Amino acid sequence: MNRSTLDRLIKVASPETVALSWGLVFLAISSASALAYPQLMRWMIDNVLQPKRLDLLLPAIGGLFLAFLLQGVFSSLRYYLFSIAGERIVIRLRQQLYQKILAQEVNFFDFNRTGELMSRLASDCTTLQNTVSVNVSMGLRNAGQVIGGLGFMFYTSWKLSALMLVMIPPIALGAAIFGKKIRKLAKDSQTALGEASIVANETISGIRTVKSFVQEGAELSRYTSSLEQALGLVKQRLNAVSVFMTFAMVMGFTAICFVLWYGGREVILDHMTVGDMTQFLLYLMLVAIGVGSLGALWGDFNAGVGASQRVFDIIERAPEISDQGKIETSSKGEIEFRDVHFSYPTRLDIEVLKGINFKVSEGQVVALVGSSGGGKTTIGALLPRFYEPTKGEILVDGTPVKELQLNWLREQIGVVSQEPILISSTIEENIRYGKPDATLEEVEAAAGAANALEFIRNFPDGLKTR
Structure with missing residues (x-):
């Protein structure tokens, strides 16, 4: 030894x-x-x-x-x-x-x-x-x-x-x-x-x-x-x-x-x-x-x-992406990609994104449509900094995401994944997962917005059902 x-x-x-x-x-x-x-x-x-x-x-x-x-x-x-x-x-x-x-x-x-x-x-x-x-x-x-x-x-x-x-x-x-x-x-x-x-x-x-x-x-x-x-x-x-x-x-x-x-x-x-x-x-x-x-x-x-x-x-391994950065007092939700290039670390020889430029204004609804492998999921992964672009920069409310604190940035982003994963807990805790301090009224409102509140209430334990 x-x-x-x-x-x-x-x-x-x-x-x-x-x-x-x-x-x-x-x-x-x-x-x-x-x-x-x-x-x-x-x-x-x-x-x-x-x-x-x-x-x-x-x-x-x-x-x-x-x-x-x-x-x-x-x-x-x-x-x-x-x-x-x-x-x-x-x-x-x-x-x-x-x-x-x-x-x-x-x-x-x-x-x-x-x-x-x-x-x-x-x-x-x-x-x-x-x-x-x-x-x-x-x-x-x-x-x-x-x-x-x-x-x-x-x-x-x-x-x-x-x-x-x-x-x-x-x-x-x-x-x-x-x-x-x-x-x-x-x-x-x-x-x-x-x-x-x-x-x-x-x-x-x-x-x-x-x-x-x-x-x-x-x-x-x-x-x-x-x-x-x-x-x-x-x-x-x-x-x-x-x-x-x-x-x-x-x-x-x-x-x-x-x-x-x-x-x-x-x-x-x-x-x-x-x-x-x-x-x-x-x-x-x-x-x-x-x-x-x-x-x-x-x-x-x-x-x-x-x-x-x-x-x-x-x-003893230090994460490659640091959590250091500033926390904004508010977030409007304006997103901008400037000449973004990206290759996955496991396949550096294949460039998935090549010079992507677009801007999403506050309150604007945008859908990315394209063939499988076109880079839609990759764009969604770059915004919360799951990966770093190989070239170019991504801005939120005019601030490069690299300058923002990582946890704060991700707290501003709502995600509905293609394959939802349930944790081993109650329905209430699953709904509250993204916002642990959410009130019961907020939990019920979220379940109602997802058209799930009625069938949840039909369970014997309701939101407490495991």
């Missing part, structure tokens, strides 16, 4: 500093309790079991129980705090992503299909959610377990521990190599899943067309093909993770076998006690389990980094 990605995640996580700080405190306590267990076992073997001190057995068992109790309680608190902080971080991230998507110019949606954007909101954020919540908690726990375990291993027998360090460079090298591969595969698999979402979105949005031409089978084949491509990339990622986990586990078990041979020899020669040997083995098991878990988490973490890069690409 590069520095910029880490800085981004830290910035998003900064509001959760209190919860994460307490989580780290509980992490330290639970890790210390786990690391105390081998020490207590060593003391019990050397001072209770071997000397056969029955009077010390119950206190020894009580100490072990207390260590387990502390570990269980504080591990639960650590898990809760990290998880709830992670959930809030991802909710905040989803809000920022959705806000940024809505703030983009229409041109952005020509280059980024709806299904792909939905994939970033859904699957990418879900992948990132696991990374910044449960996986971070488990990763820190296992890292603390590994570091603490290594420290106590050196305290118990520096010779055995020094020999064990020979195993670390190969594992670290493997983590670096496989981590890079896993990160790339994770990003590619998320992109492939996005393609599958695009196919599904297109099909469901145009379901009437699909059914009219009896293309359900063809669309199912398209969707299945996209899923199979995503599955292939997921398999490659899982294979890479499995190979790394196998490599790390083999190295760990090799180390255990070596310790049993060398440590057993030290016990036989009276250079170590049985308690010391048991303590070393327990710490070694803690380290081995921690390293193995970190290996599994490494793959998930790299998948989260790949997802975060796709999410932050949008969050």
